[in-house]
Amino acid sequence: MRRKRFTFALICTLCSSMWLSTVHAEKVSDFEMQTSATESANSTFTVTLKGKDIQDLYAYEAKFNFDPKVLEIVKAETKIKGFSVSPIVKNNEITIAHTKIGNVNGDKGNLDIATITFKAKRAGTTAVKWTALKVLDRNLKDQEFTPNQSSTFTKIFSDIVSHWAKQDIMEMVTKGIVEGMDADSFAPNNNITRAQFAALIARALDLTEGSGSNPFTDVKSGVWYEDTVKKAYAAGIISGLSKTKFAPEKSITREEMTTMLMRAKAYASGVKVESMVSDSTTTFKDDSKISTWAKASVGFALKSGLMKGRTQTTFAPKESATRAESAAVIKRLLNSK
Structure with a gap:
């Protein structure tokens, strides 16, 4: 009974600010955080805390920062014998603690102190930061360390693991510009609509002007893209297939996407579209299929690197643009600002 009471009191002490006689140490290199993976289509990964040349580890408390909107903690475990407290989560901080029981020696040597399993709630890149470590030896002499180490993890969609646009897609997902179909799939080869692409541009450029009237009769009041269309129209980035449609x-076709992209580039650069003149001729075999109204846009986009051919010899102006292509061109747009 006394041992249980002592253990409980020690855990309470570890998880509070009531330290005995804290010795601040700077031997940060004695501790290391390792992650099981930096990128995976699997949602779960582990973070392992390692100690090097440990002399006498009887109890410890470790604190971490994380983003609870992106990650959830599954479990924390240790191979060190004794008693562990279930992970304590408060806002964006996690606290774990463990102590041996009774009059025994602390562990020594190179140790795996604890392993924490996380699960990513959605695709994107996130980080876990090890902010603090408090340790006690068998005589209850304590030390406090500031590891200040971070591990990043990127949850990727299962259908883009080997896709050419994987990095572009994941960067735009992490920035909150594009989204997956669900937590595990992106559907990179699916088509993207004119409203959806306008929404990507509006997010990428953080368009705010959208209070004007809506000239398009097929953009009904209350639909999800109503405000997006207003913003993009007010910025001069979109136009209709007619004055009212x-x-x-x-x-969206690739030439339509290219034209919208060129206008977005002009808006971001604070210049008029007309000033962005470029040779409208291309060397693609299907150059003759590019609409006259899209020629200048395609020429500029190719020269500036905003657009590329669908293949080395074709531009495919009339073919539908894909979700992967849209993520790639939005990334190029942002990088060209």
């Missing part, structure tokens, strides 16, 4: 649900 935008065709928001129609798959």
Whole structure:
């Protein structure tokens, strides 16, 4: 009974600010945090705390920062014998603690102090930061360390593992510009609509002007893209297929995407579209299929690197743009600002 009471009191002490006689140490290199993976389509990964040349580890408390919107803690475990407290989560901080029981020696040598399993709630890149470590030896002499180490993990969609646009997609997902179909799939080869691509540009450029009237009769009041269309129209980035028709649900073609992209580039650069003149001729075999109204846009986009051919010899102007292509061109747009 006394041992249980002592253990409980020691854990309470570890998990509070009531330290005996804290010795601040700077031997940060004695401790290391390792992650099981930096990138995976699997949602779960582990972070292991390692100690080097430990002399006498009887109890410890470790604290971490994380993003609870992206990660959830599954479990924390240790191979060190004794009693562990279930992980304590408060806002964006996790606290774990463990102590041996009774009159025994602390562990020594190179140790795996603890392993924490996390689960990513959604795709994207996130980090776990080890902010503090408090340790006690068998005589209850304590030390406090500030590891200040971080491990990053990127949860990727299972359908883009070997896709050419994987890095572009994941960077835009992490920035909150594009989203997956669900937590595990992105559908990179699916078409993207005119309204959806306008929404990507609005997010990427953080468009705010959208209070004007809506000239398009097929953009009904209350639909999810109403404000997006207003913003992009007010910024001069989109135009309709006619004065009153935008065709928001129609798959956007590659030449339409290119034209919208060029206007977005002009808006971001604070210049008029007309000033962005470029040779409109291309060397693609299907150059003759590029609409006259899109020639200048395609020429500029190719020269500036915003767009590339679908293959080395074709531009495919009339073919529908894909979700992967849209993520790639938005990334290039942001990098060109």
